[in-house]
Amino acid sequence: MFEDWSSFAVEVVEAVEAVEAVDSINAVAAIDLHVEVDTADGRRIGLERALRAAIRSGRLAPGTPLPSTRGLAAELGFARGTVTSAYDQLVAEGFLIARQGAATRVAELPGSVARDGSGSAPALARPRFDLSPGLPDVSAFPTAAWLRSTRRVLTTAAPVDVHGAGDPQGRLELRTTLAEHLGRTRGVLTTPDRIVITSGFYQSLGLLGSVLAETAGVRAVAMENPGHDTYRDVVRRTGHTIVPLPVDAAGARLERLADPAVGAVVLTPAHQYPTGVPLRPARRHEVCAWARASGGLIVEDDYDGEFRYDRRPIGALQGMAPEHVAYCGSVSKTLGPGLRLAWLALPRHLVEPVVRAKLHADWHTQGLGQLVLADLLARHDYDRHVRAMRLNYRRRRTHLIRRLTTEHPWAGAEFTGVPAGLHVLLTLPPNAPTEPELLSRAAAHGIALRGVRNLWHNAQAPTQGVLIGFAAPPLHTWPAAVEALTAVLGER
Amino acid sequence: MFEDWSSFAVEVVEAVEAVEAVDSINAVAAIDLHVEVDTADGRRIGLERALRAAIRSGRLAPGTPLPSTRGLAAELGFARGTVTSAYDQLVAEGFLIARQGAATRVAELPGSVARDGSGSAPALARPRFDLSPGLPDVSAFPTAAWLRSTRRVLTTAAPVDVHGAGDPQGRLELRTTLAEHLGRTRGVLTTPDRIVITSGFYQSLGLLGSVLAETAGVRAVAMENPGHDTYRDVVRRTGHTIVPLPVDAAGARLERLADPAVGAVVLTPAHQYPTGVPLRPARRHEVCAWARASGGLIVEDDYDGEFRYDRRPIGALQGMAPEHVAYCGSVSKTLGPGLRLAWLALPRHLVEPVVRAKLHADWHTQGLGQLVLADLLARHDYDRHVRAMRLNYRRRRTHLIRRLTTEHPWAGAEFTGVPAGLHVLLTLPPNAPTEPELLSRAAAHGIALRGVRNLWHNAQAPTQGVLIGFAAPPLHTWPAAVEALTAVLGER
Numbered sequence: 005m006f007e008d009w010s011s012f013a014v015e016v017v018e019a020v021e022a023v024e025a026v027d028s029i030n031a032v033a034a035i036d037l038h039v040e041v042d043t044a045d046g047r048r049i050g051l052e053r054a055l056r057a058a059i060r061s062g063r064l065a066p067g068t069p070l071p072s073t074r075g076l077a078a079e080l081g082f083a084r085g086t087v088t089s090a091y092d093q094l095v096a097e098g099f100l101i102a103r104q105g106a107a108t109r110v111a112e113l114p115g116s117v118a119r120d121g122s123g124s125a126p127a128l129a130r131p132r133f134d135l136s137p138g139l140p141d142v143s144a145f146p147t148a149a150w151l152r153s154t155r156r157v158l159t160t161a162a163p164v165d166v167h168g169a170g171d172p173q174g175r176l177e178l179r180t181t182l183a184e185h186l187g188r189t190r191g192v193l194t195t196p197d198r199i200v201i202t203s204g205f206y207q208s209l210g211l212l213g214s215v216l217a218e219t220a221g222v223r224a225v226a227m228e229n230p231g232h233d234t235y236r237d238v239v240r241r242t243g244h245t246i247v248p249l250p251v252d253a254a255g256a257r258l259e260r261l262a263d264p265a266v267g268a269v270v271l272t273p274a275h276q277y278p279t280g281v282p283l284r285p286a287r288r289h290e291v292c293a294w295a296r297a298s299g300g301l302i303v304e305d306d307y308d309g310e311f312r313y314d315r316r317p318i319g320a321l322q323g324m325a326p327e328h329v330a331y332c333g334s335v336s337k338t339l340g341p342g343l344r345l346a347w348l349a350l351p352r353h354l355v356e357p358v359v360r361a362k363l364h365a366d367w368h369t370q371g372l373g374q375l376v377l378a379d380l381l382a383r384h385d386y387d388r389h390v391r392a393m394r395l396n397y398r399r400r401r402t403h404l405i406r407r408l409t410t411e412h413p414w415a416g417a418e419f420t421g422v423p424a425g426l427h428v429l430l431t432l433p434p435n436a437p438t439e440p441e442l443l444s445r446a447a448a449h450g451i452a453l454r455g456v457r458n459l460w461h462n463a464q465a466p467t468q469g470v471l472i473g474f475a476a477p478p479l480h481t482w483p484a485a486v487e488a489l490t491a492v493l494g495e496r
Numbered sequence: 497m498f499e500d501w502s503s504f505a506v507e508v509v510e511a512v513e514a515v516e517a518v519d520s521i522n523a524v525a526a527i528d529l530h531v532e533v534d535t536a537d538g539r540r541i542g543l544e545r546a547l548r549a550a551i552r553s554g555r556l557a558p559g560t561p562l563p564s565t566r567g568l569a570a571e572l573g574f575a576r577g578t579v580t581s582a583y584d585q586l587v588a589e590g591f592l593i594a595r596q597g598a599a600t601r602v603a604e605l606p607g608s609v610a611r612d613g614s615g616s617a618p619a620l621a622r623p624r625f626d627l628s629p630g631l632p633d634v635s636a637f638p639t640a641a642w643l644r645s646t647r648r649v650l651t652t653a654a655p656v657d658v659h660g661a662g663d664p665q666g667r668l669e670l671r672t673t674l675a676e677h678l679g680r681t682r683g684v685l686t687t688p689d690r691i692v693i694t695s696g697f698y699q700s701l702g703l704l705g706s707v708l709a710e711t712a713g714v715r716a717v718a719m720e721n722p723g724h725d726t727y728r729d730v731v732r733r734t735g736h737t738i739v740p741l742p743v744d745a746a747g748a749r750l751e752r753l754a755d756p757a758v759g760a761v762v763l764t765p766a767h768q769y770p771t772g773v774p775l776r777p778a779r780r781h782e783v784c785a786w787a788r789a790s791g792g793l794i795v796e797d798d799y800d801g802e803f804r805y806d807r808r809p810i811g812a813l814q815g816m817a818p819e820h821v822a823y824c825g826s827v828s829k830t831l832g833p834g835l836r837l838a839w840l841a842l843p844r845h846l847v848e849p850v851v852r853a854k855l856h857a858d859w860h861t862q863g864l865g866q867l868v869l870a871d872l873l874a875r876h877d878y879d880r881h882v883r884a885m886r887l888n889y890r891r892r893r894t895h896l897i898r899r900l901t902t903e904h905p906w907a908g909a910e911f912t913g914v915p916a917g918l919h920v921l922l923t924l925p926p927n928a929p930t931e932p933e934l935l936s937r938a939a940a941h942g943i944a945l946r947g948v949r950n951l952w953h954n955a956q957a958p959t960q961g962v963l964i965g966f967a968a969p970p971l972h973t974w975p976a977a978v979e980a981l982t983a984v985l986g987e988r
Contacts, residue, residue: 045680048808049808056683056811056815060685060815093807093808093810093811095777096774096777096810097683097777097780097810097811097815097816098777098780098781098784098813098816099816101777111777111781112781130656134656136661139660139661142655142656142658142659142660143655143656145655145658145659147650147651147655150650151646151647151650154643154646155643158639158642158643159639163634163635163637163639163832164622164626164634164635166634166637166832166834167634167637167831167832167833167834167835168631168634168832168833168834168968169628169631169833169834170833170834188537191548191589193552202858203695203836203858203861203862204858204859206855206856206857206858206859207857207858210856210857210858214733234855234856237856238856241706241853241856282588285587285588285589285590285593285603288589288590289590289603289604292590315585316540316541316585318585318588318589319548319585319589321590323548323552323589324589324590324591339659340655340658340659340660341659341660341661341662341859342658342659342660342661342662342862342863342864343659343862343863343864344695344858344859344860344861344862344863345862361733363698363726364698364702364726364729364730364733365698365699365702365857365858366694366695366696366698366699366702366836366857366858367696367698367833367836368836369695369836370695370834370835370836370837370862370865371834371835371836372834372835372865373862373864373865476660
């Protein structure tokens with residue numbers, strides 16, 4: 005048995021080498037049936053491709069009889085078996101029809117092939133200065149640490165743990181490290197068995213929406229007004245109506261939670277998006293009391309809670325009511341949104357339904373990224389990066405506000421919110437250009453900004469303003485970005 | 497301006513170093529309020545944690561007045577400002593209530609904290625021999641090539657392209673490479689602008705189900721019977737009922753597509769799961785004709801189409817009707833399911849709604865993995881790996897069938913299907929043990945197999961059998977796995 009096996013292994017290696025040798029042969033082209041046979045990948049493959057192309061393009065019409073295999077082989081100078089194999093292949097694929105004792109014919113194909121003139125999609129244009137809110141400076145991504153951890157994971161973990169079928173709840177290594185990390189840095193009170201790893205906040209929100217929709221009677225979710233417009237779409241897609249909660253200087257107003265149809269409320273307690281106000285203590289108590297009394301769920305979107313500049317970050321609301329809050333975090337504001345790595349710290353009763361929804365959504369989040377992040381966390385490379393970026397962003401924010409305040413293009417323009425996060429909201433007074441004017445001016449100068457009009461639930465936005473993200477530009481372009489922005493705001 | 501800036505940059509670096517220096521200081525513990533203050537992370541932080549823990553645990557009950565900041569500071573030997581800051585922090589977080597002219601008190605917290613005794617989830621147990629169907633040998637994962645490509649991407653691509661906000665449709669580099677690759681290897685006729693990158697087949701199927709549910713009148717999806725049971729759950733979750741299509745020696749029978757409520761059919765044309773039969777040419781034509789006439793969608797799950805052992809793989813059905821087929825592929829059977837990288841080649845009219853559904857599902861698939869895969873494809877490392885594994889798996893399959901046929905434990909047991917894929921279906925005749933008996937015997941020997949009973953849509957499975965995956969065990973354990981399996985099947 006084992007002797008057989010070792011000879012098999014040798015044969016496998018030899019066969020691989022043989023295939024690779026064949027691949028390097030480039031033969032010349034032959035012509036027939038008005039089709040060109042490119043034999044670079046072998047005669048049979050070339051003939052099949054040529055026939056398929058001719059049939060798809062309509063040059064070989066349905067019902068057309070093909071030459072006999074003997075005749076075509078002679079014409080092409082191929083072995084007859086090559087042509088027979090090619091015909092067999094195309095019969096199996098449905099391009100040709102073979103009947104006993106009759107010529108092989110072209111089959112009828114449904115529809116025609118829509119192929120673009122160009123055949124390729126346009127690349128996304130990047131702005132010269134990306135001042136979109138909510139994006140970190142990914143040029144500072146800890147590439148060396150990430151590569152080190154990737155190498156470590158790929159060379160030390162069991163391949164089946166990295167590349168095999170994964171746990172829909174997420175890798176235990178990452179959940180264990182996160183439970184400690186979130187407790188230490190955000191005051192989140194959780195355990196690894198109550199954490200679910202997801203592929204970003206969009207997915208976290210969608211999974212929760214989907215699970216809530218299965219709960220009897222829950223058909224409405226309360227969300228801050230203004231708030232992130234796409235998140236409303238995500239919740240709507242899971243079958244809910246949205247109840248808007250106005251935002252004042254103390255954060256979201258909670259009166260409308262009294263509506264018994266409301267089964268959940270989505271909040272940004274540390275730093276309301278977009279206004280930048282934190283949810284004040286009385287409101288924190290009020291919403292926890294609502295959850296306790298009604299059985300409703302608080303979805304805490306802690307999207308940039310790591311970044312507070314005037315004091316230590318306020319701990320997560322979750323720490324006050326762990327059995328009533330689904331805490332949502334991610335690496336999108338710390339490392340970059342491209343990684344699509346996020347987490348939920350859940351009340352115990354939601355773990356099982358959320359894990360089932362995750363299985364049905366995408367089975368599990370990619371294993372390699374989870375293990376690399378766990379390694380970065382365990383080695384404190386992650387903490388070091390967050391601390392460095394916090395200092396960096398704090399200085400940028402101070403610099404930006406000082407500069408724009410000094411230039412004060414319009415009396416009455418204000419920056420709202422506390423010193424935190426990755427953006428400021430600049431409100432536009434009546435003497436300023438309108439929001440669309442300002443955005444189009446900025447775009448003309450290669451500056452990406454975002455307006456606030458779409459962030460209100462209905463069309464009548466009470467405020468005009470622009471969101472200025474100060475984190476995304478690489479450090480060396482930041483001074484130029486501020487110059488360009490100042491020039492745009494100062495234009496008459 | 498620029499002078500200011502360079503001094504700012506220096507300050508940032510110095511500040512980072514200062515933070516790192518502080519982190520390395522370990523101070524001793526102090527005691528008060530029956531709480532231990534661990535000052536390893538600083539006095540204020542330690543005091544805050546100790547107070548939070550005492551409040552959460554109930555040791556400091558709601559309403560309890562705290563000592564004055566002056567008194568506590570003296571007792572602890574801390575600066576008064578430290579205690580004041582800690583109180584302020586906990587007031588902001590809602591743990592304490594401060595009133596002008598009165599003592600600061602402990603706030604009332606909703607609910608109590610549920611913390612596990614253990615605090616950590618159990619690790620997944622791995623079988624000694626994993627003969628589950630559909631899993632590739634991830635111990636052969638091309639680690640060196642993957643690491644090379646990862647390094648190349650991380651050090652040459654713009655960070656914003658790797659880690660920044662991505663395109664919900666997927667990276668253009670990967671879509672471009674895939675369009676060529678799928679055309680060459682699977683006869684898929686598509687262009688980069690009709691490909692959508694997803695996070696695995698579960699997600700591909702869920703996105704299509706979700707988009708179909710938005711189409712007027714579509715509330716039923718036809719699926720093969722038997723077929724993958726979890727995929728039915730995925731489709732059901734998007735709001736559809738499932739219409740079962742019986743499978744015979746020519747593949748799925750299509751009569752029930754005549755039901756006008758059926759808006760789509762999910763098929764495994766290259767290698768029906770689990771029976772292993774391909775969809776014969778007449779059926780391929782029949783289903784394309786149905787799609788053309790009804791406007792229905794064919795979802796082609798080409799889950800292991802790369803692996804055919806007796807001939808070249810049959811081209812994708814998609815090539816016959818690109819405007820009527822949503823072609824689904826992934827790296828799960830070639831590289832490993834842990835990567836969660838997959839693709840859809842779509843009819844043009846579905847691109848925009850599927851991309852919107854993808855945005856709402858998880859924004860986009862992780863950027864780094866997409867770019868690494870594109871690099872592997874472009875350098876043909878991917879092709880080389882697939883060819884090597886094809887030879888390897890072909891030999892394993894032959895070896896397995898020869899061995900089990902020679903031992904023929906039960907007259908009438910049969911292997912169904914063509915030589916392809918990563919599994920065989922062994923049907924169990926009446927003189928054999930029942931399916932559950934056999935699975936539990938196998939489990940007792942550390943062998944993971946899968947039965948077929950759950951694969952039928954209703955409880956009455958007409959066939960008993962076991963699915964034997966021959967690809968997952970690492971090559972060096974394969975002989976022992978076959979020995980173990982033979983022993984289990986031969987048990988009396």
